[in-house]
Amino acid sequence: MNENTRRTFLKAATTIPIIGGAVLAMHSILRYFKPTMAGGLDSMMAPPDTAPSPPQVAAELSELMTPWACKDFIYVRNSVEYSSRKTQGAKIPGFVVRLPDEFVTDKSDPKNFYLIVQRICPHLGCTFNWVPDRDNLHGGYNYLAPLPFHPYFACPCHLSVYDPTHTQAISGTVDGHAFDKLRGKVVSGPAPRPPRTMSFDIKDGKILITDTEGGGVG
Ligand code: FES
Numbered sequence: 001m002n003e004n005t006r007r008t009f010l011k012a013a014t015t016i017p018i019i020g021g022a023v024l025a026m027h028s029i030l031r032y033f034k035p036t037m038a039g040g041l042d043s044m045m046a047p048p049d050t051a052p053s054p055p056q057v058a059a060e061l062s063e064l065m066t067p068w069a070c071k072d073f074i075y076v077r078n079s080v081e082y083s084s085r086k087t088q089g090a091k092i093p094g095f096v097v098r099l100p101d102e103f104v105t106d107k108s109d110p111k112n113f114y115l116i117v118q119r120i121c122p123h124l125g126c127t128f129n130w131v132p133d134r135d136n137l138h139g140g141y142n143y144l145a146p147l148p149f150h151p152y153f154a155c156p157c158h159l160s161v162y163d164p165t166h167t168q169a170i171s172g173t174v175d176g177h178a179f180d181k182l183r184g185k186v187v188s189g190p191a192p193r194p195p196r197t198m199s200f201d202i203k204d205g206k207i208l209i210t211d212t213e214g215g216g217v218g
Contacts, residue, residue, distance in 0.1 A: 051078040051087040055201065055208040058096045058116065062205065067100035068151050070130045072119065075198065075209045093119040093127055094198060095153070096207055103165050110202055115164055115183050117153070117195035118212060126157035128195070137161070143188040153184060153195060160189030168194050175199035175211035 058073040074091050081088040097115040104112050121128045131137045132151040138144045141154040143161040153162040166185035170193050171178070177199065184194030196213040 049080040051080050053078045053089075053211070055210050058094065058200065058207045058209050060206055061202070064096065064098040064114070064207075067098060068132065069098040070132070070151070071096050072130075073209075075212060077212055092212060094209070094212075095119055095130055097130075097151075097164060099164070100150075111200065114200070114202075114207060116198045116200055116207070116209070117184060118198065119153075120196065121155040121157065121160060121191060122193050122195060123155065123158055123160050123189070123191040126155050128153050128155035128160070128162070141188070152187075155189065155191070158190050160191035161187050162191070162195055163187045170194065172197075172213055172215075174213040 053076065056073075056075055058075070059071040063069065063071050073094050073096065075094055076089040077092055078087045078089050080086070095115075095117055099113055099115055101107070101113075106112050119127050130151060131141065131154045134145055134149040137152055137154060140156070141159050141161055143152070143154065143159070145152060150165060153164065154160070162184040164183055166187075167181040167183050168185040169181050171180045172182075173179070174197055179197070182194040182197055186192075186194065196215065198212040199210045201208045201210055
């Protein structure tokens with residue numbers, strides 16, 4: 001190899017890696033300012049961690065034959081836990097109430113005759129009660145209900161009272177279905193919203209809870 005050929009070879013041997021490095025660096029810089037969107041936004045986000053909760057029986061229909069019949073139950077909602085157990089179950093108390101016909105506007109769907117709520121007070125998380133007695137509601141929860149009387153939900157901690165015959169505007173989702181109002185209007189006390197709702201099916205004479213509205217207190 002003569003002197004000129006050797007020089008040319010050495011020049012190429014040092015220049016090619018420098019150009020290659022510059023191209024790679026430029027590519028990274030351009031990608032930073034214009035990231036690839038192949039697959040759309042969904043491709044950039046991991047799916048949410050979910051742990052399915054099987055449908056659970058809240059009540060037999062035979063237990064709720066009379067207007068204002070009420071039954072309490074526990075729904076176990078699973079969530080992901082990053083431990084060897086993988087999931088954990090939260091026990092959520094609830095009420096299912098048989099509404100009287102006069103408070104059901106669309107009678108074509110049998111589900112409309114039942115009101116199902118979490119018993120966890122949306123104020124600060126106490127467990128609220130079903131109060132079917134007007135004097136008890138007045139003396140124990142400081143709310144003198146109008147006549148004719150019907151039962152209310154009422155919380156012993158800070159005396160929030162919820163009216164199951166009236167709705168209150170609030171938006172959310174449960175089981176993937178959007179809603180824009182809920183039964184259980186706050187008529188007294190500091191609660192900021194009606195009780196959380198649950199989704200359910202009616203099968204083989206049973207009410208099956210399929211999911212519950214998420215979120216904490218407040
Ligand atoms: S926790 Fe129920 S009113 Fe405060």
